[in-house]
Every structure is written in C-alpha cells, then in structure tokens.
Amino acid sequence: MLTQAIHDYQQRVDAQLRLRIASLDDSAPRLKAAMTHGALLGGKRIRPFLVYSIGQLLGAPLARLDAAAAAIECIHAYSLIHDDLPAMDDDELRRGQPTVHIAFDEATAILAGDALQTLAFEIVTETLDGVSAGQQLAMVKALARASGYRGMCGGQAIDLGSTGKAVSLEALTQLHNLKTGALIRCAVELAIIVAEPPAADASALLQFADAIGLAFQVQDDILDIVASTEELGKPQGSDTEANKSTFPKLLGLAGAQATAAELIQDALSALAKLPYNSQLIADFARYIIARRI
Numbered sequence: 624m625l626t627q628a629i630h631d632y633q634q635r636v637d638a639q640l641r642l643r644i645a646s647l648d649d650s651a652p653r654l655k656a657a658m659t660h661g662a663l664l665g666g667k668r669i670r671p672f673l674v675y676s677i678g679q680l681l682g683a684p685l686a687r688l689d690a691a692a693a694a695i696e697c698i699h700a701y702s703l704i705h706d707d708l709p710a711m712d713d714d715e716l717r718r719g720q721p722t723v724h725i726a727f728d729e730a731t732a733i734l735a736g737d738a739l740q741t742l743a744f745e746i747v748t749e750t751l752d753g754v755s756a757g758q759q760l761a762m763v764k765a766l767a768r769a770s771g772y773r774g775m776c777g778g779q780a781i782d783l784g785s786t787g788k789a790v791s792l793e794a795l796t797q798l799h800n801l802k803t804g805a806l807i808r809c810a811v812e813l814a815i816i817v818a819e820p821p822a823a824d825a826s827a828l829l830q831f832a833d834a835i836g837l838a839f840q841v842q843d844d845i846l847d848i849v850a851s852t853e854e855l856g857k858p859q860g861s862d863t864e865a866n867k868s869t870f871p872k873l874l875g876l877a878g879a880q881a882t883a884a885e886l887i888q889d890a891l892s893a894l895a896k897l898p899y900n901s902q903l904i905a906d907f908a909r910y911i912i913a914r915r916i
Contacts, residue, residue, distance in 0.1 A: 636671035657735035673810035681818035691813035697743035769809035778802025804836030830893035838886035844869040
C-alpha cells in the first residue's frame with residue numbers, strides 16, 4: 624500500500640511540475656530546460672507525499688492539494704540545484720544524473736534555482752476552487768518562512784559555518800531542524816492549511832512532522848556511510864570527505880541509528896493522538912529510516 628501510494632503521488636506531482644514548467648513561454652529555452660532537468664530528475668518526492676497523504680487523511684480532495692504539492696517540490700528542487708553548486712557542496716551527481724551546473728553551466732543553474740523558487744509562489748497564488756485568499760496567504764507565509772532565513776537557508780548557512788568544526792548535539796539538531804526539517808514541516812503545514820482540521824489534530828501532525836524531519840536527516844547522514852554511490856545517486860561519503868558535522872560523526876553509527884529509531888517512535892506517538900486511520904502515514908514514518916536512498 625505504501626509503495627503504491629508513493630508511486631501514485633510521485634506520478635501526480637511530476638505531472639503537475641511538467642505542466643507548470645511546460646506552460647512557460649519559450650523566451651529563455653535554455654533556462655526552461657535547466658528548470659525541467661532540476662525539477663524532474665526523479666527522487667522520493669517526500670514533501671509532496673506528505674502534502675497529499677495528510678491532506679487526504681484530513682478529507683481534502685487531491686485536486687485541492689496539487690498546487691501545494693507542486694509548490695513545495697519547486698522549492699525543494701531549487702534548494703538542491705543551489706546546494707550542488709561549486710560554492711556550496713560542489714557535487715556533480717544528483718539522483719545518478721549530472722547536476723544542473725554540470726548539465727548546463729553555473730550561471731544557468733543559479734537562474735534555474737531562482738526561477739523554480741519564484742514559480743512556487745506563483746503556483747500557490749493562482750485561483751483554486753475551495754481554497755480562500757486567506758488560505759493562499761497562509762501558504763505563501765509558510766513557504767517563505769520554511770525556505771528562508773528562519774528555515775532552510777538559515778540552516779544551510781549554519782551548516783557551511785560548521786564545516787570542519789566540532790559542534791554539540793544541540794547545535795547539530797538546530798541546524799538540521801532548519802536545513803531539512805523546516806521544509807518537511809512546511810509540507811504538513813500546507814496540508815493543514817488546505818484541509819483546516821481541528822487545532823488538536825493540527826498540533827499532533829506538526830509534532831509528527833518535526834520528528835520525521837529530523838529522523839530523515841539522521842538517516843541521510845547514516846546512508847552517506849553505509850549506502851553505495853549507486854544507491855545514493857551521488858558520491859558515497861561526500862559528507863565525510865567534506866568534513867561536515869553529522870549525527871554519526873557525533874554519536875557514532877549505532878548512536879545515530881538509535882536516535883533515528885527514537886524519533887520515529889516519537890512520530891508514531893504523535894499519530895496515535897489522531898482520530899483517523901493513519902496507517903499509511905505511520906508506514907511512511909517507518910520507511911524514513913528503512914530506506915536506502
């Protein structure tokens with residue numbers, strides 16, 4: 624059931640992304656091609672999965688969730704394009720294929736990231752049946768907060784400043800709550816904004832989001848050690864080679880694995896507070912630390 628749901632939501636958001644990018648005019652074809660390359664390289668589509676699965680759990684129809692799912696994946700794709708740049712992580716592979724600055728050039732990659740970021744906000748401000756202007760404004764605010772200084776960009780800046788330095792567990796946790804966790808939490812926030820559940824249910828879902836957001840990053844750090852380049856779709860051991868702060872480096876491999884497992888238990892405890900059948904979401908939480916990619 625989970626595998627099929629992941630596949631179906633992947634296909635749905637990819638169709639939305641193709642449609643959105645293809646609808647752009649052809650005045651800058653190289654930029655448009657780079658945006659397509661960066662947004663449609665494949666991937667797990669974790670954030671759109673959360674938008675769709677939690678939105679549906681709360682009773683929202685899929686069509687009402689498409690804009691939020693496509694928008695958050697545009698933000699994620701932009702962040703990966705920029706992360707891969709020589710000035711950042713300097714990676715040549717992403718999901719087993721050349722990164723955007725390798726497939727095109729560095730300037731085009733920067734612009735492709737910028738254009739995907741702004742496309743996200745264009746998408747969530749288009750008229751959508753069943754979604755009010757107030758809900759749209761809330762989505763804009765959630766996306767901006769999660770992707771900017773108080774979220775992903777701030778976390779990336781802290782990460783760059785921490786490279787090659789010893790950091791505490793508290794500091795590393797804060798770093799990744801911003802760099803990785805903020806956008807995962809935002810996916811859940813977007814579903815909540817569209818579906819408008821009771822406050823207690825929204826609170827439990829955000830607790831779930833915070834736990835899986837950090838667990839996702841811990842597992843990524845683990846996979847950098849235990850998975851192959853073929854599985855990862857990018858060079859194995861790149862974080863170690865770059866002397867980055869990671870959970871296995873701080874806690875040891877076994878300690879990092881135990882931390883990931885504890886976080887998933889926290890996520891499952893949050894789901895248990897909900898008056899819905901959340902089995903699919905619970906299976907997804909377990910998948911977060913069972914995955915090899």
